[in-house]
Amino acid sequence: MDTKKDLTRLRKKLDELLHLRSALALASWDQEVNMPPAAAESRAAMTAYLSGEYHTKLLALDENGLLTGLDAARRNHTLKPRGAAMIRELMRDYTLAAKLPMAFVIEFAELTSRAQHIWAEARSKNDFPLFRPWLEKIVKLSRIKAELLGGNRPYDTLIDTFEPGMTSEELSITFVELRDALVTLVGKIRANKTKIPKGPTGTSPIADQKSFLDFINLKMGFDAQAGRLDPSTHPFTNGAHPTDVRITTRYNEKDLWTSVGSDIHELGHALYEQGLPVKETGTPLAEAVSLGVHESQSRFWENMVGRNKNTWEFLYPEMRKRFPAFRKYGLDDWYRHLHAVTPTLIRTESDEVTYNLHIIIRFEIEKELIEGSIGIKDLPEIWNQKVRDYLGIRVPDDAHGVLQDVHWSGGMIGYFPTYTLGNLYSAQLHEAIRKDMPDFDKKLAKGNFLPIRDWLREKIHRHGRFYSAPELMRRATGSSLSVAPFAAYLTEKYSDLYDL
């Protein structure tokens, strides 16, 4: 066996997989941003075909024992560290893919594709019974999926597909601690009489907002030569290749924070993608390590930078110059406006404090769903009770309750927890960067964001999947997953804002 030749051969196969991923990423971006409506069906067929080709080619990595041979070399310690990490991660991807028979992959894809349409209809009609049999099938197939993939607990297996190495036990312990802290904080805030100002009145034209976002993105280190910003209904980041990272935002002429907040959030994702080691593109060493870590980047920029008052010391004069609506509206009001805490029914409209309670509700429910300890018919009632317990509000109907999110209909059980992981990680990174960079706030106030991007690049981005997510975070922050930094960050900030 000639390891060097085999690595070259493998790299060629990885390039082909990369090309298919790039084509799929472009098709997906285009679908959200540009695609004419009549093309929906032909696009779905094209995407399904390329996905099938991708699955086949992924399995073909081990043609003639190529990948397993290299994995044996890795276990014999004959590979250099980067090569070894690459093979380790490829084996993970390959093994997961190989465990799912093609017939199952197709059945799952078809079911979830149809279920998403049913879910959309059920949500718009506020008709949970319509969605119920579909959710039953999805839960059933998800259990089968977990069984096929193996592992001790089905829900852990599902979580692991989004957040490698994470377990429901670790999440449960963490989330209980977080939930208690949040419920207390929300209670205090709600009991308090402090009034948070509304945003300014007046209209900010979308073209001017776009130009302001371009200014922000440039300052924060987005490489516009290797990416773009477009409008879409649901903001997202699409990294077809480190040289082609596209973000989207949504605009509201009456509310500038809608576009700015979404933009800075997606920018965080984009900086991660643009910061991956471009020379290793196509290999796991140039891929994001987990959804939780990805979300830590978006949340860090959105909250720790985008909601930091110092950032607005820098951005506010610029905003005033561009938007007449802000000429008679003060920086202090704006800052306080960005921190209004109001329990809402809808997760995606919730604030920095209550957001994670929405996630915890979903985590607790989907865990029991998969374990079979609750029945699907009881879901609405369980949901509504938890919203009352944790957020203190009453759910008027299922469209504003259990039917609000797309994830379950898309077969993504185990995905929700990564949002909260991202928030916790972002606060840990925030604590760590302040230690390394005592003038963090001063940098923000001067609009000197690049050293912050570069710190994240150094600590997170450039590593790809070389380390596991927990190891990467431990190296970056000096500690493992922890609630304390996030709880401290919120408590300090909101005690001040609300005079608690």
Added chain:
Amino acid sequence: MDTKKDLTRLRKKLDELLHLRSALALASWDQEVNMPPAAAESRAAMTAYLSGEYHTKLLALDENGLLTGLDAARRNHTLKPRGAAMIRELMRDYTLAAKLPMAFVIEFAELTSRAQHIWAEARSKNDFPLFRPWLEKIVKLSRIKAELLGGNRPYDTLIDTFEPGMTSEELSITFVELRDALVTLVGKIRANKTKIPKGPTGTSPIADQKSFLDFINLKMGFDAQAGRLDPSTHPFTNGAHPTDVRITTRYNEKDLWTSVGSDIHELGHALYEQGLPVKETGTPLAEAVSLGVHESQSRFWENMVGRNKNTWEFLYPEMRKRFPAFRKYGLDDWYRHLHAVTPTLIRTESDEVTYNLHIIIRFEIEKELIEGSIGIKDLPEIWNQKVRDYLGIRVPDDAHGVLQDVHWSGGMIGYFPTYTLGNLYSAQLHEAIRKDMPDFDKKLAKGNFLPIRDWLREKIHRHGRFYSAPELMRRATGSSLSVAPFAAYLTEKYSDLYDL
């Protein structure tokens, strides 16, 4: 052999080819409209990979003799007419592809890809000697290509790849007749003292132009649910699928005709693509029959509709409402402005009358290049002499002469004649539609364009490649390729405009 089963099996393979073509079309559109500059290299690699896959899968149509078996059934007359036409055309595509060894395809692609960069540099530096060795290689490889493809005369073989069934002999006879008619007409116009008015002064904002184009496209029958309009440097039409046909135009704030003329031209291409039989998408029955026929559609709309005074009877009030620049500028001046005839050095900037002289120059030269009767070192001199003879102007440098077009550097020898074929065909269609639709002008004046689109749909679009291009034109117009209708159209129109 079970013909029905084989046809089903073939159709499945065609669907896969279609998906690859759609992915490639999207990548190509995106490259011109959206792609960030840094992505050029990764996009090129992705495109090359998918093109290779396409070539391989095209050859795999005959796996286990599937295609040749069906072709035998076709020759035994056991297929229905549409099936037979489909197999006939697939055999054509397959046979051409199979004649070119993969190594040659790659060599040709790499050479022309590099040569296009050299050409761009040579044009910008006005340095023909820099491009000369590359053109020599391209001519040499094009001769080899013609030899591999077979046929009696190499240039005919190359023309046939763009315009199936067309020969250089038929083109020569046609073009000599056309050239003489045009040289005479241009001479008369130049000798004439009639002054053609300039366009209006003033600026027309791009956003308003876009909205005017949307209005025009809607009126002329473009299905915006199955397509879009975007800006790009060089206008083009991209038909990834009949349900996803995208056109582009270019804008000039000082000259509305730049965007309107390009838009209506591309609209003509788009209506063809949108008019192909959608149920047969993926088969040759839902593909355009030739480049010449495609160009006949764009030229028909651009010239026979877009430069018809009646069209402006309808559009002018709308234009005045939208663009202040036109409030003190008259319809008659505008109409005459659209018909200014001025021999220019650059083909793409030339008018309706002189345009084809540019093509004839290229045709005469590339024919002799391939046949070897002129040397590449003599090209600039030969070019300049022909421009003097046919257009009556002096070429100051090669950038404005032999170096102006991308086609040869891209290996597209034999492509140019299809532009003029399109013009001739468009006039033949114009003559035919006026016979079928005596109130053609009245329809234009009322903005009632849909019956015109539908006539073209009936006569041309819906047939795809069922008939050959000459047969299709004969059925639509009652005659074979002819100079007379185009010459008559120009003579009548310009005699009137220039008082000849």
